[in-house]
Amino acid sequence: MGAPKQKWTPEEEAALKAGIQKYGIGKWSTILKDQEFSTDLQSRSNVDLKDKWRNLKFMANGLGSRHRARVSSKSSQLIIKQEEDTTTSSMVVDTDMEVIGVTSIAASNELSQDVIFKKNIPRLDYVI
């Protein structure tokens, strides 16, 4: 094992969120190359950023980890999908820099759903 397990610090988490605000979801390498974030994220790879974001997403939706969410009943299943084209997506961020929402628009024949979440107070009623 390269690193025995490097826990994410609040600084790293904040840098990741700020990077997502600036470039959008899925632009992990772009975020890493930005001097604004590269200092805090020095010890992280683009894959690390992807994995951490996945984890944050599921933490925020109030259902716990992604594995727990997968065993929920089909009727209440949350299927979260991101749109790759940042020009068609928007993000909502509160004053504390907590990402509270991401809305994406389906392109062409690709299915898409909105993902809306908040860190401490899940707003599942917003989710369709």
Next chain:
Amino acid sequence: MGAPKQKWTPEEEAALKAGIQKYGIGKWSTILKDQEFSTDLQSRSNVDLKDKWRNLKFMANGLGSRHRARVSSKSSQLIIKQEEDTTTSSMVVDTDMEVIGVTSIAASNELSQDVIFKKNIPRLDYVI
């Protein structure tokens, strides 16, 4: 609520140790997939293997269970680290199939420490 506490048999324990000899520490799923061990370990998961190995490790180091070990003073703390590349690691096993030692070699600039243990007679003097 989970499984009714299935105690490890000597056969299972031996299979686990043999698997570790063959593939190295941390290759739990690989061990389970090997037909040589899958029979004896049929009722065990990769996580079970990991947990059992952790118990064996702490039993062997003479400090008792891992929960007790956590309250020991920093100066006497044992920090155990494994090298992932099995081609650079070796293991020493006695005739009774008791794992008595594992030595790993640091790769490139990565720090590494040896872990040496014995089941009944701790050999802490071997640990640096």
Next chain:
DNA sequence: CAATAGGGATAGGGTTGC
């Protein structure tokens, strides 16, 4: 080939039952 998405595996803290 560099990067991303997603499934899968591992590590380590926490919990439970005997």
Next chain:
DNA sequence: TGCAACCCTATCCCTATT
């Protein structure tokens, strides 16, 4: 009550795809 066995899940790995 201590400990072996088991659970939870953040982090890390592997592979397919583009």
